[in-house]
Amino acid sequence: MLNLILFGPPGSGKGTQAARLVERYGLLHISTGDLFRYEIGNNTPLGLEAKSYMDKGQLVPDSVTIGMLKNKVLANTEVNGFIFDGFPRTIAQSEALDALMTELDQSITALIALDVSEEEIVDRLLERGKTSGRTDDNDEAVIRKRIGVYKGETTPVYDYYAQFDKSIRVDGIGSIDEIFTALCLEIDRHL
Ligand code: AMP
Numbered sequence: 001m002l003n004l005i006l007f008g009p010p011g012s013g014k015g016t017q018a019a020r021l022v023e024r025y026g027l028l029h030i031s032t033g034d035l036f037r038y039e040i041g042n043n044t045p046l047g048l049e050a051k052s053y054m055d056k057g058q059l060v061p062d063s064v065t066i067g068m069l070k071n072k073v074l075a076n077t078e079v080n081g082f083i084f085d086g087f088p089r090t091i092a093q094s095e096a097l098d099a100l101m102t103e104l105d106q107s108i109t110a111l112i113a114l115d116v117s118e119e120e121i122v123d124r125l126l127e128r129g130k131t132s133g134r135t136d137d138n139d140e141a142v143i144r145k146r147i148g149v150y151k152g153e154t155t156p157v158y159d160y161y162a163q164f165d166k167s168i169r170v171d172g173i174g175s176i177d178e179i180f181t182a183l184c185l186e187i188d189r190h191l
Contacts, residue, residue: 001106002027002081002191005088005097007158008114009150010143011125012172013179017114018085020180025187028076031085035068036060037134054136057145059089059153066096073100081109089154094161110190111161112183114172118147 002025006014015031022029036054039047046068053060069087076082088094101107116124122143129137136142161167170182 001079001109002187003084003101003106003109004081004187005084005108005111005157005161006114007111007167008172009116009118009121009154010146011121011128012114012116013176014085014114016176017180017183018083020176021083021183021187024184025083026080027083028079028081029083029085030069030072030087032060032065032069032087032089033085035072039068055142057136057142057149059149062090062092062096065089066093069093069097070100073104077104088157089150091156091160094157108161108166110186111158111167112186113158113167113169114179115169116172120173121147 004021004027006018006021008014015034018029018031021027036047036050040051040054041047046064049064050060059065065087073082084097088097098108122140125137125143126140128134129139136146158167168186170179170186172179174182
């Protein structure tokens with residue numbers, strides 16, 4: 001199985017690239033942000049709880065996020081592999097993901113980080129906010145908060161997988177096709 005973590009700051013193109021990688025490699029795309037938005041759309045208690053954090057640009061607590069992720073993975077074990085998008089975002093989530101993979105006799109193949117500068121990200125998110133319907137993309141203060149959380153809590157996840165020689169960087173600036181080609185080159189090296 002090929003189990004990838006697509007990593008990078010908000011607005012780095014993870015969702016866009018994940019959709020294309022799913023087609024090429026036949027993986028199941030799991031985006032915790034999408035799972036939360038689905039719960040919010042259905043007005044579930046989990047959705048209501050998640051929304052209170054998401055609207056402020058904060059992380060949803062690990063216990064909630066890890067539980068939801070585990071359910072999704074365990075309900076879909078008959079796949080060619082997973083592409084995790086927006087997860088893990090903390091060291092605790094990384095450790096929980098590794099434990100889950102071990103439980104399934106699996107492991108994370110690689111973490112691929114999309115490299116994009118902060119100013120580019122703010123511009124992209126404000127642009128996305130015009131059409132995405134996402135309240136967290138509309139407010140520059142919330143965007144800056146999300147970038148701050150990424151720098152403080154999430155970048156250590158890159159180093160966590162680097163200690164196992166699993167972290168890779170790919171330039172996240174360029175056309176969607178160029179970035180996709182660069183991602184595939186890295187992935188094919190790990191197949
Ligand atoms: P995203 O769609 O990945 O940009 O996530 C949108 C928001 O959902 C984030 O700003 C967080 O509030 C929340 N979220 C998504 N994934 C996670 C995660 N792995 N851990 C904690 N919060 C998350």
